[in-house]
Amino acid sequence: MPQATKPAPVLPPAHGDAREPLTHADAPSDPTTPRRIIATLREGVLDNSPVENPDHIFTHLLELYHHSGLDLAQAQLRQGKDPQLRLVADTLRHRSQRNLAQLGKLDLDQHSPGADFRSTSPTRARALQQVLQRVRRTLATPVKNNSPDQEFAAFLGLYYQSGLLLAGTQLRYGREVKQKDLAKQWQAAQQQEWQAVKAWQQATDTTR
Template sequence: MKNSPIYLTALLVATLLLSSCTNDHTADSAATTAGADANASTTHDMAGATHSAMDHAAMGHAAMGHGAAGASEPSPQLTAMNEMMQQMHATTPTGNTDYDFARHMLEHHKGAVVMADIELRDGQDATMRRMAEQIKADQQQEIRELTAAAARLKSAPANYQPENPADPFSSKMKASMDGMMQDLPQPATDPDLSFNQLMTVHHQSAVDMAQAQLAHGRDPQLKKMAQQMITAQQQEIQQFKAWHAANANKQ
């Protein structure tokens, strides 16, 4: 039977419409698939970014220590301590005990000077202010000596493994930081008490670092300085503790 022109025309139109619908459906499916892939990629990227941000926030919280819990804002002394620890963590070890000790202790001492300045600005207690003045003077002198030692030892060869947690020097240096973070006291509103408590913890960390240098360092000048730090700061720790016991009413 011959097909009429009208029938052929209708058949052609139907075929074109069906093809168009099929192409549209294919395009829509491709777009949906691409969109899903893009969303998945975005979700993965966001998850990675969120994980990174959480790690950073967690590290910051850990550095602030349990003393920041429940406080709307950390005290100036605690902020100074946190900034000091961030600087110490940012100091990449080279593998030479003497050079790395000098550079880490430099940042540690700079933090003590900032804390002493805050006490001299905000504190009222005569004993704490006198200790702040002495600590600032002593540590500024040692900062100059540590700066000179770091410059002198900049090219010193590696003699320990900073990435090895079992390395004796590396483990002791890490323990000094961990101990300081774990021993941070509850926040105090009184500036003298805040200085007293945080500087006690700060000094103990310096003593621990100096003992690591005595045990594993090789530079005679730095070993002598480390012993001087231990003697002076252990004495000041006892003075801080005696003052704290006599001022138990402060908050």
């Protein structure tokens, strides 16, 4: 049988406004383990300019998270054995691919020439940067070496916990309707998927 080909990563579109500070890194390059994927995500979280429009920063962060989610899902589907976690990974993979495709047009629109890419509210900008520090600390939570399934569940928990912080911040401070809608959808999907992961962890906890 021919080997299945790995789906090509969905790359973010090029920036269209030459005036914008080019501070965002490329998408993660599909690291091989959840530990490396989360470390890469943690480094990318603060890769933004505090003078940029917070709604635009959220869109970039959402792209970063969906790329990382795709990497996490693919790592689990390659290495994981547990059928329940593989189902979670497959759900995450499909959602990440779908959302990345949707974000492409929004990213082009907000980086078109003349777009309002600078922040007009120091309060919003400061609140976002403070939350990003919390996100980074959450992603830095130590996870002990364990089986691929257990490590995937632990790192995916950090992924959801930090992502929910971002979604909640956008819902509280965001101004753009499209970004707030995306945040609401992302929040609901993460909560549902995280519940499945936590249920698996409780069911397989041998320390109780």
